[in-house]
Amino acid sequence: MNSNDLLPPGLTVHGDPDDIAAHFAAVALLQPVRRVPAGVVCAPRAAPDLARSGRGACPLVITPLAEPPAWPDPPSVTAGNWFIRSPVHIGAPHGFHDLVQVPGEGFGAWPHPTTLLCLRALDRLPRAPAIDLGCGSGLLSQAWAATHGPITGVDLDARAIAHTTASLAHARPVHRVxxxxxxxxxVLPTATQPVVLANVPPVTHREIATAMTPAARIIVISGVRTRDAGQTLTVYARLGFGVSSSSDADGWGCWVLVRG
Ligand SMILES: C[S@@+](CC[C@H](N)C(=O)[O-])C[C@H]1O[C@@H](n2cnc3c(N)ncnc32)[C@H](O)[C@@H]1O
Incomplete structure (x- = not known):
């Protein structure tokens, strides 16, 4: 039995725009690629395992299509009110923000649990300029620019920079990246932004702490296992940053640190 068994090549999820928006966490997993008068057409075989979860969670009427309507890559998923999608998927419905990723090598084809934790943490932060240290495929930079303000994404890997730039061309967030x-x-010692996003490994957190700008007031950190977090939090505590809030998933942690 292969992973495409039981999934038709295409699906129509039936509902008006409010129905689709109300159940969008499930619809997103079905890989929605086209709005039609009846609802949305989806390409479930582009992500069979996700689509099976979406089909199980979606209470709307679903009918099969004989042909695949598209092959979106990377697959789509929601995280809170973020809709992470390829350029081939439909745009986000009311109540969700688009985050567009082209296929690429910035940080894997799939949002890591730490990226999702950081995205959820952004909701509680003030609107202000920010710097995204180790931006990878640029999801956090894109999210910040869509909702909070201008941001600078920094990475030493040319593939990450190319991925971030190519995705931004499709996303077009309201603020500058x-x-x-x-x-x-x-870059960091002379940065003027009060908000720092840093979803990077522990070794990079030590580098960040050494280079920290005096302008930083809020840091969102992740990329650290909860069981190993003590050392990293201590490094930031020495700079005057205390934990304001925290969250975790799959053994990974995310902390919002503030000072002053
Ligand atoms: C975990 S990945 C990025 C995740 C991304 N921030 C996100 O949330 O999706 C870490 C990134 O940090 C970058 N990086 C690691 N050390 C760095 C350094 N010293 N300077 C710049 N970039 C660095 C890597 O190239 C990699 O793209």
């Missing part, structure tokens, strides 16, 4: 191909240590 500047992309900077450089090591954090070169």
């Amino acid at each position: 500047e992309v900077c191909h450089a090591p954090i240590a070169r």
